[in-house]
Amino acid sequence: MARACKGSRAISVGDGLMADFALQRRMMVDCQLRTYDVTSAAVLAAMDETPRELFLDPEQRSFAYVDRPLTVQAPGGGRRTMLTPMVFARLVQAAKIDPEDRVLDVACGTGYSSAVLAQLAGSVVALESDQGLAARASELLGGVAADNVTVTVGALKDGHPAGAPYDVIVVNGAFEVEPTALFSQLRDGGRLVGVFGAGRAAKAMVYLKSGDVIGGRAIFDAAAPLLDDFKSAQTFVF
Template sequence: MSVYETRRTMMVDNQVRPSDVTKFPIIDAMLTVRREAYVPDDKREAAYLGENLTLAPGRVMLEPRTFAKMLDALDVGPGEMVLDVGSGLGYSAAVLAHMADTVIALEEDESLASEAEAILSREGVMNAVVLTGPLAEGAAKHGPYDVICVQGGVEELPEALADQLKEDGRIACVMMEGSLGTVKVGTRQNGRIAWRFSFNATAPVLPGFEKSRDFAL
């Protein structure tokens, strides 16, 4: 067993399972996908640490516990279509691709997106497609989606993105208020998203997901 395989097993045993994430598809995906392949070369040694890993200014790969608990709350199924917003170098898309039918990995940072495309291809992930474009606009032409997973902080969810969720579809994101964050999961019912608290976590707010601030003179 390679050093990274050992670390992957330790990540699941020490960070994922103790967080009450026990669904087989999640455990299987997180044991299978080579997390170290989806980080910058100089960050490989930190790939399995229990903290958010910086990929670019203001952009992170969510810590394993946060991502696993989001997946647990979303309960992604094998026939579903997922929009992965802010997919960075593609790790989240690769894990989701293990569990879903198709994953649209949306990334607006062009260098991250082109590298993600190369890594996913190299790692043999055939059912995830990388699109480059503004995160806040989503990817309406491929929607609506059964699941939307947002890989970063959200102060305000853009309406354009919310509208791409199917009826009875689920969305998860890290809702940020100042330095405090909570992961909330929403379900679209009768055209509206009903939110529920899931757990505490933090992440940098994604571009286009900031609260609009009204300035008064």
């Protein structure tokens, strides 16, 4: 159950009733994001205006604004897990996206993250490794008039060199090895945000490119689904 804050009434999101999604979005912004150090007016507005429920399957929409990751699935079986609203919003805030920026959105799933980023940036390249998810993202992004988003299919770890360099790269998930191929696609002064590590040791990170040097710093503790493309190689001890 999602509960209102600051005296607003509670709304049940699991009882099968028609949900008031606009009100739930506002509650998400006020109760989850503002109370979790999201202070950027532009990020808060973009999250408040983007209908997260549209990017979920009908049976999941009542949970659209609950503070938990949600898995989306394409007709062909491809799956991707959305970051929680709080983690996603703080990562986007840390990226400091300007209206003229070119953004690469890695692991876009059905396109929700790209729809938010489209309101902040000049253009967005939405990268997805699963063709079914990419097709769904193209359809849904067209439905919300995200005309500055281009959806492309490819290996997540390889990024999208054809569209580089990027001012910002957003990785929608966790990586166990640093995404060096993505670093190379940043322009000088570019930023990459994502979650490094798994479990309780995981940290949300922002990386800054200065010349040929990449510097990274942890910005908060975070939990995120580990992306297969960025798993560390398994080692065996005999």
